[in-house]
Amino acid sequence: MALRPLAAAPLLALLVTSAQEPVPPAVRYEQHVFAGGNPPPAGTLQNPFTGDKKAAADGEKLFGLFNCDGCHGGGAVGFVGPSLADGRWRYGGADGEVFHSIYYGRPRGMPAFGGILPPDAIWKLVTYLQSLEPKQDVSTVAW
Numbered sequence: 745m746a747l748r749p750l751a752a753a754p755l756l757a758l759l760v761t762s763a764q765e766p767v768p769p770a771v772r773y774e775q776h777v778f779a780g781g782n783p784p785p786a787g788t789l790q791n792p793f794t795g796d797k798k799a800a801a802d803g804e805k806l807f808g809l810f811n812c813d814g815c816h817g818g819g820a821v822g823f824v825g826p827s828l829a830d831g832r833w834r835y836g837g838a839d840g841e842v843f844h845s846i847y848y849g850r851p852r853g854m855p856a857f858g859g860i861l862p863p864d865a866i867w868k869l870v871t872y873l874q875s876l877e878p879k880q881d882v883s884t885v886a887w
């Protein structure tokens with residue numbers, strides 16, 4: 745994807761090199777069934793930008809720049825990929841769960857972005873998605 749210089753400048757400001765970033769730990773999925781009632785050891789990731797409007801605005805820009813909207817639709821309302829704005833999550837809506845969806849990808853068509861986006865940028869995307877208010881009348885059709 746060729747970026748116009750004007751579009752690339754803010755993008756570069758949002759990104760830092762990801763090569764030396766530590767890999768995030770496994771996260772616990774609370775909706776999973778734990779054999780014997782005992783969850784395996786796992787980390788709990790917390791969004792460092794929770795409620796940060798600037799981070800949400802940056803995340804919205806990244807959502808367009810990295811073509812998330814090409815699959816999830818403008819405003820993340822769903823297109824060939826599922827809606828990320830209806831408050832319903834296939835893989836969980838907790839901070840670490842949404843982070844993992846973006847960082848490692850998901851099997852039915854969600855690319856892994858952890859190799860090209862540093863964790864900070866992914867947290868900004870998470871912040872943007874978490875800032876979207878589900879509509880009152882959410883469609884019963886699953887996207």
Ligand code: HEC
Nearest residue numbers: 810811812815825833834835836845850851852853854869
């Ligand atoms: C090539 C199309 C495509 C692109 C590009 C894409 N996604 Fe996805 N995404 C999908 C599909 C399809 C799924 C459903 C995967 C599944 O069910 O296994 C998904 C799932 C997700 C989920 C999990 C949703 C849930 O209900 O738990 C999140 C979060 C997400 N995408 C965020 C993003 C973000 C942020 C970007 C941009 C950085 C992005 N996606 C780019 C296709 C895409």
